[in-house]
Amino acid sequence: MKKHQVTIKDIARILSISPSTVSRALIDHPDISKNTRDKVQGLALEMNYQPNAIAQSLRKSKSNVIGVIIPQVVHHFFSSVISGVEALASQNSFNVLMCQSGESAEKEIENIQTMISSRVDGIIISRTKNTKDCEPFRRILENEIPLVFFDRICPGIETDAVLIDDFKAAYEATDFLIKSGKRHIIHYAGPEGLNISSLRIDGYKQALADNGINANEDLIYRCDDFEIAKETTEKIIASGQLPDAIFGVNDSAAAGAIVSLKKAGIKIPEQVAVVGFTNSPISTITDPTLTTVEQNGYDMGYLAAEILLKRINGDTKPPETQIIPTHLVIRQST
Amino acid sequence: MKKHQVTIKDIARILSISPSTVSRALIDHPDISKNTRDKVQGLALEMNYQPNAIAQSLRKSKSNVIGVIIPQVVHHFFSSVISGVEALASQNSFNVLMCQSGESAEKEIENIQTMISSRVDGIIISRTKNTKDCEPFRRILENEIPLVFFDRICPGIETDAVLIDDFKAAYEATDFLIKSGKRHIIHYAGPEGLNISSLRIDGYKQALADNGINANEDLIYRCDDFEIAKETTEKIIASGQLPDAIFGVNDSAAAGAIVSLKKAGIKIPEQVAVVGFTNSPISTITDPTLTTVEQNGYDMGYLAAEILLKRINGDTKPPETQIIPTHLVIRQST
């Protein structure tokens, strides 16, 4: 037999007063006698009363829940973002409902349905790399649920976003490599169709161009994870066309490059310099330690949550894109 | 003006039928005419009806939400666990509500309150290293909310748990070091008062004892993160009392040891071998790559969720502790 949790009614019955009075006493309503308020709160504490948040939500049409949809929690960047979201949420008595799309566009649509059904008060998303159709996101807005994108956006959706300046960050990283004497720079790029991938490619190309270096498409490899980066690097070494630098779209790709380069006895950074992206903990563990772009996931999540809460509280100014500053963290790999 | 979301009533009104019929049609109740069912489902789709999960929860006294409380998402192990929980949850139409205690016992209590108020159907927890009082956990059970611990348990609470055999894993790791000729083995241990810390210490000591090595308490340092491990290792090197092996309570501590040893020009594993714990991605990135204990966080989360769902579905057999198998992954650092 399920012991039922203490309700307002129970308290009312015991004190022989009405449920509405109990409710008022519990939420410190102004016109309630000090006497009954103390009696109610005392008994509530004693009986270990916990308000039923579900009933409150239904009544007030407000769940106090923020939905977060990300591709994978098991990624330092994404878990940092969640951490930032959760921090601000809990400061403001909001809870965080988390779904993973697992980079599947179908799962992402399900996640969105879930969030709408759960009547979350707002949603924070970084989309799948396979998302083609932006309609599901539009449906969120049609349901008048505030939506904030971070990192990976969906072009054409008019809503808030928290990003970094991917172009500039990639430009600076590449430019730094050139300034330190490198000219034959390979880029391990992110998946096609993702804003962050193409902007980083663009920044990389522009830096080459501005320094009078031919930006050959052959220098760009689609390669955004550790294992693939190891293989790709091995192939490049085997081809005999050794670059003098590799710029990775993330730290894992850069770490993979480092591992394979060292295995082949290639000196880093003397022969080949390596730059990563994100400044995750692995960048201090590689040997040599990794020069990388600092991209503060926690701050991005925190800011995204801040914007979202403002929207939830009725802010109606036109959608804005906020840029979190980045900078190059220089270590031994360059 | 907030556009109100489509409800069962709206559909009923338009089709001139009763809300209950609409409800039945939507959940494919057996005794409903094919005709009205199709009409209702058609209109629901057209109007983009999304059931109000909050109302459903209130009605059925079941939220279909699993609460997860962990110290920090930004840890490969914990995010793996969450990932496993989320995978099973979403397969079973459950959602995941996530809170971080941030290793603060007070925050943990708040989190528990939140979960109870949110009427989650079950809770999965790995406790804070500062948790002294187990009463808050007991209150969960008093509220008849199923509770599963993982990794870090609270002794004295009679409930399910998903663990690894910390003693055995530490024993095997230490024994392996001894078998490979090491005898002066330092242990970087986890924080006091945590089951995983003391069990790993015990396993380490027992392996030494069984091999006729004196388990000196001076060989044990409290040191469970990368930075502190770097410093600790530097101090040990400076002291001149170089061990011939270091066994870390986690991979970060082991990685810190590796970094400082190399910096001092000490050969790994020839002079000092290093073993970690968890088999996180960093173990393949250190140079030399790290021998470590495989501890599958995803499986732990998945299994914890499995057990929890059984309890939610009424399973009342006595609390069980399930052990996820571990094994030593041998790499270059030994």
Added chain:
DNA sequence: GTGAAAGCGCTAACAG
């Protein structure tokens, strides 16, 4: 200062 009544959106008896 307190109580009665209504309703958030949904589902599950119970009737017919």
Added chain:
DNA sequence: CTGTTAGCGCTTTCAC
């Protein structure tokens, strides 16, 4: 097969 009714637990008018 469908409608009526009631109620999950809470808050909020509206009376008194």
